[in-house]
Amino acid sequence: EAGVAQSPRYKIIEKRQSVAFWCNPISGHATLYWYQQILGQGPKLLIQFQNNGVVDDSQLPKDRFSAERLKGVDSTLKIQPAKLEDSAVYLCASSSSRDAYNSPLHFGNGTRLTVT
């Protein structure tokens, strides 16, 4: 099966600019996650979708970050305006909803964002 697709692979922007990341999950996976991974740390969950509804966005900085999952398939994560501390790898993952706590997450290779 095709894996989780993310684009772009790399992005460099200046602070206060905006940026968007795209994710296409594995076909049929109802649950989609966005994680932020700062260098030297483990990934941190930003937002979790079940189909096109938000399940958990408690760690999403809502003043500058937004995410949507229209039609319950693809998703975009946006940052506006970016800050230096947003430099990180943004990972998208998906999983089957069936028996959620037993279903492994499948991750994409992420988008590396550098804010200068």
Add this chain to the structure above:
Amino acid sequence: DAKTTQPNSMESNEEEPVHLPCNHSTISGTDYIHWYRQLPSQGPEYVIHGLTSNVNNRMASLAIAEDRKSSTLILHRATLRDAAVYYCILRGGFGNEKLTFGTGTRLTIIP
């Protein structure tokens, strides 16, 4: 979220078994023990998970202590491709299935 404790780093010789420990003394009865690994420049990859019994798959084995307060991921014959950061994560059930990563164990394989 229940916490796990792992060594920051470990080294192992190529073609030898590797035992990666994880302590989770505050684990609850509904928490599953999940292991993921992250190779350089890649997203995390699922390795194995279990609840109470030891588990085996093509990648690794998971040995879970009888009191469930610790577990060990076993790579039976390490190769250079197993060099990665390994994360031990507790994942709850019944609406608490969020996957919360710690800092993991960086495994170095010595040729």
